[in-house]
Amino acid sequence: xxxxxxxxxxxxxxxSLCKRRGFIFPSSEIYGGLGACYDYGPLGVExxxxxxxxxxxxxxxxxxxxxxxxxxxLMHPQTWVASGHVEGFADxxxxxxxxxxxxxxxxxxxxxxxxxxxxxxxxxMFNLMFKTFVGPVEDEASVVYLxxxxxxxxxxxxxxxxxxxxRKLPFGIAQMGKSFRNEITTGNFIFRMRExxxxxxxxxxxxxxxxxxxxxxxxxxxxxxxxxxxxxENLRLRQHAKDELAHYARDCYDxxxxxxxxxxxxxxxxxxxxxxxxxxxxYSGKDLSYFDEExxxxxxxxxxxxxxxxxxxxxxxxxxxxxxERDKEGLRMILRLHYALAPIxxxxxxxxxNEKLLPLSKEIYNTLRSCWMVQYDDAQSIGRRxxxxxxxxxxxxxxxxxxSLEDRQVxxxxxxxxxxxxxxxxxxxxxxxxxxxxxxxxxxxxxxxKWLGFE
Amino acid sequence: xxxxxxxxxxxxxxxSLCKRRGFIFPSSEIYGGLGACYDYGPLGVExxxxxxxxxxxxxxxxxxxxxxxxxxxLMHPQTWVASGHVEGFADxxxxxxxxxxxxxxxxxxxxxxxxxxxxxxxxxMFNLMFKTFVGPVEDEASVVYLxxxxxxxxxxxxxxxxxxxxRKLPFGIAQMGKSFRNEITTGNFIFRMRExxxxxxxxxxxxxxxxxxxxxxxxxxxxxxxxxxxxxENLRLRQHAKDELAHYARDCYDxxxxxxxxxxxxxxxxxxxxxxxxxxxxYSGKDLSYFDEExxxxxxxxxxxxxxxxxxxxxxxxxxxxxxERDKEGLRMILRLHYALAPIxxxxxxxxxNEKLLPLSKEIYNTLRSCWMVQYDDAQSIGRRxxxxxxxxxxxxxxxxxxSLEDRQVxxxxxxxxxxxxxxxxxxxxxxxxxxxxxxxxxxxxxxxKWLGFE
Numbered sequence: 001x002x003x004x005x006x007x008x009x010x011x012x013x014x015x016s017l018c019k020r021r022g023f024i025f026p027s028s029e030i031y032g033g034l035g036a037c038y039d040y041g042p043l044g045v046e047x048x049x050x051x052x053x054x055x056x057x058x059x060x061x062x063x064x065x066x067x068x069x070x071x072x073x074l075m076h077p078q079t080w081v082a083s084g085h086v087e088g089f090a091d092x093x094x095x096x097x098x099x100x101x102x103x104x105x106x107x108x109x110x111x112x113x114x115x116x117x118x119x120x121x122x123x124x125m126f127n128l129m130f131k132t133f134v135g136p137v138e139d140e141a142s143v144v145y146l147x148x149x150x151x152x153x154x155x156x157x158x159x160x161x162x163x164x165x166x167r168k169l170p171f172g173i174a175q176m177g178k179s180f181r182n183e184i185t186t187g188n189f190i191f192r193m194r195e196x197x198x199x200x201x202x203x204x205x206x207x208x209x210x211x212x213x214x215x216x217x218x219x220x221x222x223x224x225x226x227x228x229x230x231x232x233e234n235l236r237l238r239q240h241a242k243d244e245l246a247h248y249a250r251d252c253y254d255x256x257x258x259x260x261x262x263x264x265x266x267x268x269x270x271x272x273x274x275x276x277x278x279x280x281x282x283y284s285g286k287d288l289s290y291f292d293e294e295x296x297x298x299x300x301x302x303x304x305x306x307x308x309x310x311x312x313x314x315x316x317x318x319x320x321x322x323x324x325e326r327d328k329e330g331l332r333m334i335l336r337l338h339y340a341l342a343p344i345x346x347x348x349x350x351x352x353x354n355e356k357l358l359p360l361s362k363e364i365y366n367t368l369r370s371c372w373m374v375q376y377d378d379a380q381s382i383g384r385r386x387x388x389x390x391x392x393x394x395x396x397x398x399x400x401x402x403x404s405l406e407d408r409q410v411x412x413x414x415x416x417x418x419x420x421x422x423x424x425x426x427x428x429x430x431x432x433x434x435x436x437x438x439x440x441x442x443x444x445x446x447x448x449x450k451w452l453g454f455e
Numbered sequence: 456x457x458x459x460x461x462x463x464x465x466x467x468x469x470x471s472l473c474k475r476r477g478f479i480f481p482s483s484e485i486y487g488g489l490g491a492c493y494d495y496g497p498l499g500v501e502x503x504x505x506x507x508x509x510x511x512x513x514x515x516x517x518x519x520x521x522x523x524x525x526x527x528x529l530m531h532p533q534t535w536v537a538s539g540h541v542e543g544f545a546d547x548x549x550x551x552x553x554x555x556x557x558x559x560x561x562x563x564x565x566x567x568x569x570x571x572x573x574x575x576x577x578x579x580m581f582n583l584m585f586k587t588f589v590g591p592v593e594d595e596a597s598v599v600y601l602x603x604x605x606x607x608x609x610x611x612x613x614x615x616x617x618x619x620x621x622r623k624l625p626f627g628i629a630q631m632g633k634s635f636r637n638e639i640t641t642g643n644f645i646f647r648m649r650e651x652x653x654x655x656x657x658x659x660x661x662x663x664x665x666x667x668x669x670x671x672x673x674x675x676x677x678x679x680x681x682x683x684x685x686x687x688e689n690l691r692l693r694q695h696a697k698d699e700l701a702h703y704a705r706d707c708y709d710x711x712x713x714x715x716x717x718x719x720x721x722x723x724x725x726x727x728x729x730x731x732x733x734x735x736x737x738y739s740g741k742d743l744s745y746f747d748e749e750x751x752x753x754x755x756x757x758x759x760x761x762x763x764x765x766x767x768x769x770x771x772x773x774x775x776x777x778x779x780e781r782d783k784e785g786l787r788m789i790l791r792l793h794y795a796l797a798p799i800x801x802x803x804x805x806x807x808x809n810e811k812l813l814p815l816s817k818e819i820y821n822t823l824r825s826c827w828m829v830q831y832d833d834a835q836s837i838g839r840r841x842x843x844x845x846x847x848x849x850x851x852x853x854x855x856x857x858x859s860l861e862d863r864q865v866x867x868x869x870x871x872x873x874x875x876x877x878x879x880x881x882x883x884x885x886x887x888x889x890x891x892x893x894x895x896x897x898x899x900x901x902x903x904x905k906w907l908g909f910e
Contacts, residue, residue, distance in 0.1 A: 019615070019619070020618075020619060021619055022522075022615070022616065022619030022620055025612060025615045027526065027527045027529070027530060027531070028530045028531030028533075028534055028611050029611070029612075029615065030611050030614070030735060030739040030741045030743075031531035031533045031534060031611070031738075031739050032531065033531070034527070034529060034530060034531045034589075034599065035589065037527040037529050037530075038527065039524065039525065039526040039527055039608065039612055039615075040524065040525040040526075041524060041612070041615060041616060041619055042522035042523055042524065042616060042619070042620055042628075043619075044525070045523040045524055045525040046523065048525065060828075061824060061827075061828055062824060062825065064831065067477075067497035068497055068500040068501065069494065069495065069496060069497065069500055070494065070495035070499070070500040070503065071482065071494040071495075072482045072489070072492040072493065072494055072650050073633065073650055074482070074489060074492050074635075074649065074650050075482060075483045075489060075492075076482070076483030076486035076487065076488070076489045078483075078486045079483055079486060093591055102590070102591065126591045130587045130588070130589075131587060131588075132585045132586060132587045132601065133585070133586075133637075134489075134490065134585075134637065134649065135557070135637070136548055136557060136581045136637075136639070144489065146587065146601075153494065156483050156484070156485050156486070157480060157484075157494055157496070159485070160474070160477070160480045160484065160494075160496060161477065161496060161497060163475075164474070164475060164476055164477030164496055164497070164498075165477055165497055166834075173497075178528065178633065180529075182588075182589065182590070182591075184591070194529065194589065195527050195528055195529050280485060283486075284485040284486050286485045288485075369516060369517060370517065372516075373515075373516055376519070379621075
């Protein structure tokens with residue numbers, strides 16, 4: 001861990017919570033771990049999938065002008081020649097002659113090994129793509145790479161998508177999936193991993209309209225994070241300086257988040273111009289132009305690329321939602337995750353393990369889990385069970401007591417408001433649905449609005 | 456394509472439909488493709504994600520005894536020593552001395568090259584794991600493998616999951632994700648790919664209860680396919696013969712599907728005994744036992760493994776739902792996909808491009824797509840648009856005509872029943888929800904049951 005921003009949750013505390021409650025484990029931990037790889041546990045996989053679902057909903061489902069794609073990780077090696085990755089996707093590497101640790105030369109400050117102060121070798125360029133071999137012979141002809149970005153899977157499918165969907169400009173293609181980078185320096189938990197997941201959009205526009213669409217996407221993507229609960233003061237935009245821009249980019253903004261390790265990139269939005277389609281057209285010999293029915297011209301579209309990291313988003317959502325409260329029972333840890341992201345939407349908690357409470361509790365549990373991830377917990381005191389749910393960000397706790405058997409009402413406790421309201425079981429599902437999905441209130445059954453403070 | 460089962464859809468027709476409508480494209484096609492890799496297009500990614508969602512819902516969300524996991528593709532290489540893959544995950548390879556094509560020796564019938572009849576080399580064992588190198592030095596010490604199965608990611612996390620979820624036996628861990636096998640012979644479209652996706656469960660039980668749980672899972676998994684619309688006559692169970700069992704397995708059933716290429720494995724359910732946990736315990740030196748609170752004993756659980764292929768499932772759902780009807784307008788192609796799997800749930804079709812129809816059509820479109828993937832189509836005749844939707848399996852087409860502007864009613868056409876019913880816009884969403892989700896009928900608004908034939 002490199003530094004710690006005052007006022008933000010301590011990174012080690014987050015790592016520890018993640019392991020203890022089953023969000024994130026070090027990969028292959030029983031064998032000592034594999035550097036910069038992590039596994040998502042039972043709660044982590046739900047959180048990560050919810051982040052991906054929220055992105056897909058905003059990027060594809062709710063837009064007129066977007067379609068999805070899921071290209072393979074292994075691609076034809078010529079893809080990476082055309083994209084410039086074989087030639088240029090490399091970092092300068094130096095090695096300490098004394099302790100043999102390796103470093104990125106551009107991260108070295110005084111020319112000496114940061115670990116032992118030893119002398120360093122001359123820098124050599126090290127390509128960050130993982131390579132492997134297809135077929136039984138391990139020679140140059142059989143080399144393929146694990147994709148270092150999902151973007152190129154979109155560009156090589158541009159004509160296939162165009163032909164199969166009859167789209168007109170402007171339109172975009174969205175993709176989520178694993179990418180791999182053989183980083184020299186890794187670390188800071190899931191912030192920089194060798195195996196990571198991306199959520200990328202390539203949005204194709206007519207040249208000349210690219211600046212306006214670039215602004216649109218910077219705004220859209222910034223709002224996506226705040227709509228899902230990230231505090232505005234923890235987000236900022238940073239425009240790349242001219243000398244910092246990638247060779248293909250005309251303009252680029254980073255959306256930065258105030259991680260526990262400091263302000264760092266969460267997402268980049270780049271104007272990639274017509275670079276990629278032109279390169280792939282040149283290297284494949286295929287026509288990747290778009291026929292404009294209005295002007296009767298063939299054009300190569302410009303591309304705006306919002307490129308987000310799934311794992312970094314997960315880390316940001318965790319760090320931003322982490323909260324502590326001290327009351328008479330001690331320290332209360334709460335993940336104030338947006339309801340759409342919370343791994344468990346509701347917990348069903350019979351007041352005790354008394355057998356009489358079992359049938360009704362299970363009935364409610366079964367009804368709710370046909371819609372959402374729901375936990376059933378009857379171990380230990382109700383107070384401890386509330387805390388266990390707070391710690392993993394569960395929005396609603398539903399308690400069944402002996403009175404419930406008489407009046408078929410249950411107590412619903414809302415994580416953030418800490419109030420407890422009694423409501424009839426028959427309105428429970430519709431009320432939770434309205435709260436969880438932000439549904440318009442008229443879907444609530446008669447009398448439902450008053451539950452949980454809608455009225 | 457090796458063969459063609461009479462009465463089943465022609466594989467080439469399916470491949471062609473998949474490309475034309477944007478379900479599945481050959482990977483990196485503009486560069487001539489990459490052997491046995493495919494990309495999922497705009498409709499394919501929705502179908503595949505729906506298959507995965509349906510599996511997750513059945514395997515995790517709706518069960519008491521299951522949790523999810525998402526482990527990394529790159530794992531500590533010792534994992535594959537312990538699992539037996541480094542030693543034994545190999546096929547016998549022969550090469551033709553004349554045309555240099557490579558074959559699996561166990562697939563050769565008469566000792567000659569199936570392509571040219573030439574003489575073959577002696578067989579040598581070829582390990583099917585893809586390998587790559589972590590860090591800048593390509594030597595034995597830096598070799599890691601792309602996982603050939605997701606299962607081992609579950610075993611190495613057994614204790615982490617146990618500690619973080621406080622589970623008691625029996626319980627299971629479910630995982631979906633990519634795996635990679637450097638197959639010598641590939642083909643039959645997405646049936647056997649080098650990069651593919653798995654849906655695997657490792658279900659941990661007390662020794663002695665494994666046979667009963669094995670039966671449970673064979674039944675559960677068989678029913679999963681039929682519940683999602685696969686015809687029973689196209690599925691069968693096949694028990695592995697004793698000499699066919701993997702070295703770790705006590706028993707194994709394949710669920711086979713009658714693919715266009717013949718009966719082939721869709722999913723395997725194996726009783727892996729305590730082999731994997733014992734091996735990992737031995738190689739890692741870590742205690743992977745379970746403490747039984749009743750008997751006060753430490754035991755190594757037995758494991759039942761239902762292991763399904765995502766891509767094979769997609770192929771089976773496509774092949775099984777493919778249908779043709781000939782009427783006066785010619786041939787009608789229909790994908791009778793289960794509603795839960797259909798990539799697009801509804802199409803909003805204004806009768807014509809007349810501007811007056813636009814506001815109401817867009818209003819309906821916007822309402823529905825907040826819940827589901829919905830298409831808007833106003834190009835060409837309404838008949839052709841119905842056919843386009845039939846071909847991709849859309850369950851509902853909603854037509855807005857000039858009468859709709861007066862009475863706020865629309866025409867709903869159901870794919871399979873081919874009847875068209877007029878209904879008020881205000882009940883549209885709730886009615887579709889009831890049909891799509893199989894909700895109990897009492898969620899329908901007053902009068903709603905009569906729509907679409909509920910009454």
